[in-house]
Amino acid sequence: MKLYILKRLVGMVVVVFLVLTIAFVIVRLAPGDPAALMLGPDATPADAAELRARLGLDRPIPVQYLTFIVNALQGDLGQSLFFNRPVLSVLAERVEPTAFLALFSLAISVVIALPLGIFVAYRRGSFLDQSAVSVAMLAASVPSFWTGLVLQRYLATDLGWFPASGYGGPDATFLDRMGYLMLPSIVLGIVNSALILRFTRASMLDVLGEDYIRTARSKGMTEGRVVLRHAMKNAAIPIVTVVGLTFALLVSGAVVTERVFNIPGMGNLVVGAVLRRDYPVIQGTLVVVATLYILINLAVDLLYLVIDKRVRY
Amino acid sequence: MSAGPILSVEGLRVAFRSRRGAVTALRDVSFTLEAGRTLALVGESGSGKSVTSLAILGLLPRNGDITAGRLAYRARDGRELDLARLPQSEFRAIRGREISMIFQEPMSSLNPLFTIGDQIGEMLLLHEGLDGAARRKRVIEMLEMVEIPAPARRIDSYPHEMSGGMRQRVMIALALICAPQLLIADEPTTALDVTVQAQILDLMRRLQREMGMSILFVTHDMGVVAEMADDVAVMYAGAVIEQAPVADLFARPSHPYTRGLLASIPRPDRPEGERLVAIAGSVPPLGSLPSGCAFAPRCPLATPACAEPVGLRDIHPGHRVACIRAEEVLADA
Numbered sequence: 001m002k003l004y005i006l007k008r009l010v011g012m013v014v015v016v017f018l019v020l021t022i023a024f025v026i027v028r029l030a031p032g033d034p035a036a037l038m039l040g041p042d043a044t045p046a047d048a049a050e051l052r053a054r055l056g057l058d059r060p061i062p063v064q065y066l067t068f069i070v071n072a073l074q075g076d077l078g079q080s081l082f083f084n085r086p087v088l089s090v091l092a093e094r095v096e097p098t099a100f101l102a103l104f105s106l107a108i109s110v111v112i113a114l115p116l117g118i119f120v121a122y123r124r125g126s127f128l129d130q131s132a133v134s135v136a137m138l139a140a141s142v143p144s145f146w147t148g149l150v151l152q153r154y155l156a157t158d159l160g161w162f163p164a165s166g167y168g169g170p171d172a173t174f175l176d177r178m179g180y181l182m183l184p185s186i187v188l189g190i191v192n193s194a195l196i197l198r199f200t201r202a203s204m205l206d207v208l209g210e211d212y213i214r215t216a217r218s219k220g221m222t223e224g225r226v227v228l229r230h231a232m233k234n235a236a237i238p239i240v241t242v243v244g245l246t247f248a249l250l251v252s253g254a255v256v257t258e259r260v261f262n263i264p265g266m267g268n269l270v271v272g273a274v275l276r277r278d279y280p281v282i283q284g285t286l287v288v289v290a291t292l293y294i295l296i297n298l299a300v301d302l303l304y305l306v307i308d309k310r311v312r313y
Numbered sequence: 314m315s316a317g318p319i320l321s322v323e324g325l326r327v328a329f330r331s332r333r334g335a336v337t338a339l340r341d342v343s344f345t346l347e348a349g350r351t352l353a354l355v356g357e358s359g360s361g362k363s364v365t366s367l368a369i370l371g372l373l374p375r376n377g378d379i380t381a382g383r384l385a386y387r388a389r390d391g392r393e394l395d396l397a398r399l400p401q402s403e404f405r406a407i408r409g410r411e412i413s414m415i416f417q418e419p420m421s422s423l424n425p426l427f428t429i430g431d432q433i434g435e436m437l438l439l440h441e442g443l444d445g446a447a448r449r450k451r452v453i454e455m456l457e458m459v460e461i462p463a464p465a466r467r468i469d470s471y472p473h474e475m476s477g478g479m480r481q482r483v484m485i486a487l488a489l490i491c492a493p494q495l496l497i498a499d500e501p502t503t504a505l506d507v508t509v510q511a512q513i514l515d516l517m518r519r520l521q522r523e524m525g526m527s528i529l530f531v532t533h534d535m536g537v538v539a540e541m542a543d544d545v546a547v548m549y550a551g552a553v554i555e556q557a558p559v560a561d562l563f564a565r566p567s568h569p570y571t572r573g574l575l576a577s578i579p580r581p582d583r584p585e586g587e588r589l590v591a592i593a594g595s596v597p598p599l600g601s602l603p604s605g606c607a608f609a610p611r612c613p614l615a616t617p618a619c620a621e622p623v624g625l626r627d628i629h630p631g632h633r634v635a636c637i638r639a640e641e642v643l644a645d646a
Contacts, residue, residue, distance in 0.1 A: 211421040217372050219487070220409030221439055233426045308426055309471050 004313035012294045019290040023283040034277035078280035087284035098265035102250035108189025117200025140194035148187045148260040165262040184261040192246050199242040203235040244300035252289040319348040319527045325382035338364045344546040344556050351528040353538040356548030362531045366497045371404045410440040413488040417500040419480035423472040430468035433487045440491050459486045478509035499531045535578050547571050550607035557632040567639040570608045
């Protein structure tokens with residue numbers, strides 16, 4: 001068990017190292033010169049060359065790579081070219097909206113999908129079952145920016161239930177800021193609930209056909225107890241897996257929604273960084289997201305142990 | 314010992330709704346189980362044995378309905394209940410407490426994610442509101458009764474940590490911990506190897522003696538029937554075609570199907586070199602049963618009169634058969 005976690009952590013270091021390398025290579029394969037972009041169209045080539053030298057971009061690529069890796073191993077992801085501050089401090093500012101957006105969306109999708117998935121599995125073949133499956137398909141196929149724009153138009157602009165976009169001014173309180181996250185969370189929650197709904201339904205359907213469910217019924221308990229106690233625990237592993245994956249995707253994949261709602265999260269940050277060729281910020285974001293992704297998956301794998309005593313690592 | 318029937322099944326019909334209309338699984342199941350005795354329900358796969366036992370416990374699959382007949386059950390408080398029409402809320406108090414069931418597959422009948430102590434103890438929680446240390450004590454006692462070694466330790470085991478035979482003992486403990494009046498055993502030893510099978514049958518007989526319950530023993534194994542049953546009901550294509558005390562049935566099978574069934578069992582006392590007799594043909598699919606005797610198409614004694622519907626009748630006291638030529642079958646034997 002301890003050995004297993006150790007192995008996984010070693011694996012994580014390897015993956016992060018690969019991500020670092022790939023991030024480093026990819027940003028440099030993209031055309032465009034950060035110095036020229038920063039200085040604008042009026043800059044002379046001499047100005048650009050001077051700025052490149054100051055940023056260390058004139059050094060040979062292998063030297064830049066080595067510097068980057070050695071610094072990263074010491075926890076230093078470099079200086080943002082654009083913000084002129086350490087990448088980590090830039091990222092730290094942007095973590096709050098993304099983290100809470102991911103958490104709220106996940107909560108909303110679980111609250112929608114889990115009870116509905118269980119219920120339609122129990123009433124399989126019914127009208128509600130068929131409609132839920134169709135609506136889920138639809139919700140999953142519609143792009144989140146469209147859902148976002150539609151809800152923004154009706155729920156925020158017309159009805160005024162939610163702020164339309166942004167994250168509050170500099171003096172907004174924490175609760176104000178969370179209020180700004182509600183509508184985007186609903187959008188992401190709806191989109192992601194489709195997948196969780198389908199997994200919950202399929203997993204429950206499998207389990208409800210098992211012999212031990214018949215045994216549970218033969219013991220004389222209510223159907224509620226049969227489903228929520230005896231079936232639910234058995235259906236949990238696929239559901240936990242997909243909830244974990246959804247969370248990981250939400251952390252890394254809220255880019256579009258952050259753009260639509262103009263939320264200063266990591267998604268927005270990375271889009272800006274790509275446009276400005278802010279290499280260190282792109283690299284830093286990728287590393288942080290990859291690490292989170294791996295940690296979430298590790299947490300899911302460890303949850304299996306809690307649910308099912310047959311699982312051995 | 315017999316104190317009147319604890320369960321009388323009368324003209325039970327069960328149909329399953331399917332996309333292609335209703336399929337009748339049970340056409341006419343009638344038998345009587347006397348209190349304190351063991352009735353074996355025998356028949357080939359697909360004859361409706363398991364559907365019958367599930368119907369008695371009100372556990373038919375969602376698309377199955379009892380369309381006719383009565384399941385007259387004498388409850389512990391003396392009331393006579395028709396289980397075919399009992400509301401689910403009342404049924405829950407009967408299920409597990411008065412009538413319980415053990416299933417064919419010990420490997421899959423226990424929930425893999427709960428300890429066996431939890432699963433057995435749940436019965437006490439449901440029916441007696443018992444929890445905590447008192448519950449644990451009762452479960453350990455029950456595990457002892459079903460001869461599980463080191464019960465105080467085993468109570469915290471998960472099903473996957475036990476062998477098939479041990480799991481079936483757990484199932485028996487679970488079924489009997491509330492001391493039911495009636496135990497339905499649906500092929501409880503079919504999935505076990507022969508030595509374990511004998512141990513489980515011994516255990517069931519001993520517990521029946523000690524606890525005095527009646528057993529409905531569903532099986533296709535005539536050897537098990539001979540060992541376990543007081544009475545036998547033979548099923549064919551969704552109907553009971555003969556019921557008799559076990560010795561009577563083996564000595565004087567009165568339905569051509571029963572006779573064929575008994576003739577097809579290998580026995581050590583048969584002359585060497587004698588071939589086993591197989592019944593010609595196969596069980597007709599449920600959708601296309603003839604209106605008269607369902608066995609007629611395969612029956613060597615069939616006459617045009619067999620196309621008429623036929624019900625069970627007493628051929629002599631305690632021996633009922635659904636065949637118009639039963640007397641000739643007997644005389645022939």
